[in-house]
Amino acid sequence: MKRGNGFLTAGLLLTCVLTALILVGFFWTPYDPNAMAVGGKFDGPSLAHWMGTDNFGRDIFSRVLKGTGTTVSIALVTLAIGAVCGCLVGALTGYFGGPADGLLMRLNDALTAFPSILLALVVISILEPGKKANVILALGLVFIPSFARVTRTAFAGLRDVNFIKSARLMGAGSVRILAVHMLPNMLSVLLPALTIGFNNAVLAEASMSFLGIGVTPPDASLGYMLSEAQGMLFAAPWYALGTGLVIVLLVFSVGLLGEGLRRRDKGVL
Amino acid sequence: MSGELVLSLKHVFSGYTDGGGLLGKKERQEVLQDVTFDVFHGEILGLVGESGTGKSTLARTILGMVRPERGEVVHYTKRPQMVFQDPYSALNPFYSVEWNLEEPLRACGKYDRAERKRLVREMLARVELTEDYLAAKPAELSGGQCQRVSIGAALIQQPKFLIADEPVSALDVTIQAQLLDMLRTLRRELDLSYLFISHDLNVVYQLCDRVLVMKRGRIIEQGTVDEIFHCPKEEYTKQLLAAAE
Numbered sequence: 129m130k131r132g133n134g135f136l137t138a139g140l141l142l143t144c145v146l147t148a149l150i151l152v153g154f155f156w157t158p159y160d161p162n163a164m165a166v167g168g169k170f171d172g173p174s175l176a177h178w179m180g181t182d183n184f185g186r187d188i189f190s191r192v193l194k195g196t197g198t199t200v201s202i203a204l205v206t207l208a209i210g211a212v213c214g215c216l217v218g219a220l221t222g223y224f225g226g227p228a229d230g231l232l233m234r235l236n237d238a239l240t241a242f243p244s245i246l247l248a249l250v251v252i253s254i255l256e257p258g259k260k261a262n263v264i265l266a267l268g269l270v271f272i273p274s275f276a277r278v279t280r281t282a283f284a285g286l287r288d289v290n291f292i293k294s295a296r297l298m299g300a301g302s303v304r305i306l307a308v309h310m311l312p313n314m315l316s317v318l319l320p321a322l323t324i325g326f327n328n329a330v331l332a333e334a335s336m337s338f339l340g341i342g343v344t345p346p347d348a349s350l351g352y353m354l355s356e357a358q359g360m361l362f363a364a365p366w367y368a369l370g371t372g373l374v375i376v377l378l379v380f381s382v383g384l385l386g387e388g389l390r391r392r393d394k395g396v397l
Numbered sequence: 398m399s400g401e402l403v404l405s406l407k408h409v410f411s412g413y414t415d416g417g418g419l420l421g422k423k424e425r426q427e428v429l430q431d432v433t434f435d436v437f438h439g440e441i442l443g444l445v446g447e448s449g450t451g452k453s454t455l456a457r458t459i460l461g462m463v464r465p466e467r468g469e470v471v472h473y474t475k476r477p478q479m480v481f482q483d484p485y486s487a488l489n490p491f492y493s494v495e496w497n498l499e500e501p502l503r504a505c506g507k508y509d510r511a512e513r514k515r516l517v518r519e520m521l522a523r524v525e526l527t528e529d530y531l532a533a534k535p536a537e538l539s540g541g542q543c544q545r546v547s548i549g550a551a552l553i554q555q556p557k558f559l560i561a562d563e564p565v566s567a568l569d570v571t572i573q574a575q576l577l578d579m580l581r582t583l584r585r586e587l588d589l590s591y592l593f594i595s596h597d598l599n600v601v602y603q604l605c606d607r608v609l610v611m612k613r614g615r616i617i618e619q620g621t622v623d624e625i626f627h628c629p630k631e632e633y634t635k636q637l638l639a640a641a642e
Contacts (some may be wrong), residue, residue: 291497294547297460297478297552300504312491397591 142381143238145380150200154386159185161194161348171366179370183360188367190376195348196314200378202264203329203350209268210325211318214275219306221276222283223333233280236273244270247336257341263390268333271325282314316390323386334375401438402473403558403590404459408433409468411458415585426455427466436558441584441591443605444620445598445637451614452594456560459592474558478551482563488535494521494546495531501554507564516553523586524549525579541572545579552587562594582635598641602626610634 164184164252171181182374217236222230239247245395251266283306284327286292295309309320336342337351357368402420412428428451436442446451457463459470460479481487488497498517502508508516521528524545535543544564551559561580565573577600583589595601601608601622608625610618618631629635 148523290481291489293462294479294487294550295500295504296462297476297488298501298504299476300500304504309489313489315491345540 133388133392137382139381139385139388142377143385146196146378146381149193150197153197155195155287157190159186159187159190161190169194170360173181173366180366182356182364182367188364188370191348192350192354192370195350195353195371196374196378198343198347198349198354199330199333199351199375201243202260202267202333202343204334205264205325206267206271206329207322207325210329211265211275211322212270213229213268215274215275215279215311217276218279219283219310222280222285222301223287223288223306223310226283232276236276237271237320241278245332247334249272249341250340252336253373255331260343260347263336263342267329267336270332271329275321275325278317279314283310286310319388321391323382323389327386328374328383330378330382359375402435402503403438404436404457404473404592405469405471406432407469407471409458409470409475410463411454411463411468413454413457413463414486417580420592428614429458432468432614432616434590434609434619436590436614438557439584439588439590441580441593441604443601443608444592444594445596445601445608445610447637448596450611452611453562453613454614456562456592456594459560461612466506474556476554476556477558477560478554478556480544480548480551480559480561482566484540484547485535487547488543488550490535490550490609492534492540493531494526494533494535495499497535497546498504498550498553501550505554505579520549520553523552523583525536539569544568544576544607546577548576552589555568555587555590558590558592560594563596564593565600566595566597574599580604598626600635609635 131378140233145387155362164186169185171177171185171319173180175353177187177189179192182191202246233368234332247272251269252262254268255262292305292309294304300311332353333342333349334354337349338355340355342351343349354368355365356373357371362370409429409432410427411432412427414426432455435472436443445456454463456479460464460477461470469530488494489500492500495517498520499513502513502516516576517530517531521531526542526545527548530538530542530546535546535634538546544567548564564580565576568576580591581604593601593605596626605622608619608620609616610631612633618629619633626638629638
């Protein structure tokens with residue numbers, strides 16, 4: 129980083145603050161997020177209840193804190209599944225080529241033709257809706273094609289570069305070439321893809337829970353809370369506002385981080 | 398020259414395959430036509446010819462990156478190594494000079510950590526760089542320094558035969574002269590033989606012992622530097638020489 133990179137600094141700062149809040153939320157919240165009548169019914173935001181209370185008198189800030197943790201952990205595991213499997217497919221097709229390349233990439237094209245939410249809907253209805261593990265699995269599967277595409281291009285681009293040819297001549301094995309020689313040189317495309325993927329995963333989880341096929345009570349997730357909030361939009365507008373704002377903030381800060389990384393990295397690709 | 402063989406090619410026909418994939422039709426491009434020559438122990442064999450005549454395909458065929466269609470490639474030493482024209486592309490840009498030099502040793506798994514460190518420093522001195530460069534990334538080096546490192550990386554597994562594909566063409570003339578000197582010294586000290594590919598006849602004249610002249614995938618003339626440069630037999634060789642003056 130030679131010049132100041134405002135995107136990266138701002139993104140890092142915001143992400144760190146959010147991460148800290150989420151980590152705190154795992155162990156401690158101002159009130160028990162599921163305890164009823166810790167305040168009055170539909171109390172507005174106050175010093176005691178920063179985001180007010182809902183129809184059961186639950187503290188919304190505590191619920192948001194807990195729910196963000198749920199949403200983010202689902203998004204991270206989803207992302208890990210998508211990225212690792214996508215990378216493997218990308219390596220297989222981009223580096224080795226051959227018939228597997230043609231076959232897998234056409235399959236990939238076919239999957240990309242469907243909106244990812246729709247695909248996740250199909251997968252989740254085949255599995256069993258309402259389970260956290262199934263939500264993760266469905267979203268993870270849906271995220272594989274985009275990562276496969278991005279990494280395939282990068283692996284294929286590096287395959288015939290001289291330092292990779294040299295590595296083969298030196299007798300380095302394929303796994304070593306892919307993981308040690310190639311992967312670090314792909315960070316400039318991989319990191320932005322990861323941040324964008326994370327945001328998509330957050331939004332996808334929120335959408336699915338909002339539609340009622342994602343995380344179900346008693347687990348609080350941002351999407352589920354948003355769908356709750358919809359029913360009391362006029363009685364407690366702060367519920368929807370607080371929850372929505374956190375989603376926006378989350379996506380915004382990671383987006384900044386991704387843009388910052390993209391601007392910083394000028395790798396061989 | 399002891400007359401001991403390092404490499405010999407016998408009637409090699411080779412090329413590469415274009416296209417392919419799931420639906421694409423494969424097209425075979427024939428490049429090398431009936432190529433026969435020997436490389437002897439300790440010599441620097443020059444390979445000249447216009448671009449597009451198959452010099453690089455010949456190098457790739459020798460290294461086994463391309464399988465010959467017909468004919469035989471016989472190696473009398475262990476795995477040869479290669480130096481490329483663009484010095485920056487030959488080193489992994491993500492890692493330091495030290496990593497790039499050490500990686501071939503790590504890949505073959507025959508050396509422990511201390512031994513690797515020692516060999517890396519020894520090689521760094523051989524390619525005439527100080528230890529200040531160990532931590533540098535390739536992008537921070539000049540073209541000449543970078544080429545020194547990639548020659549070092551190619552030699553660190555102690556091969557006996559090195560293929561150099563236009564190794565000094567991307568460098569300016571003073572740096573060229575220094576590198577050619579270094580290549581000569583390395584040959585003597587490490588007991589090496591080179592196949593030196595170049596389109597620059599002046600460089601070939603300075604460095605090589607024998608020369609192969611290649612045209613459209615065929616070796617049309619071969620001989621000692623004196624023979625080729627002072628009494629060429631083929632019209633094409635005369636044209637090349639005239640163009641180089």
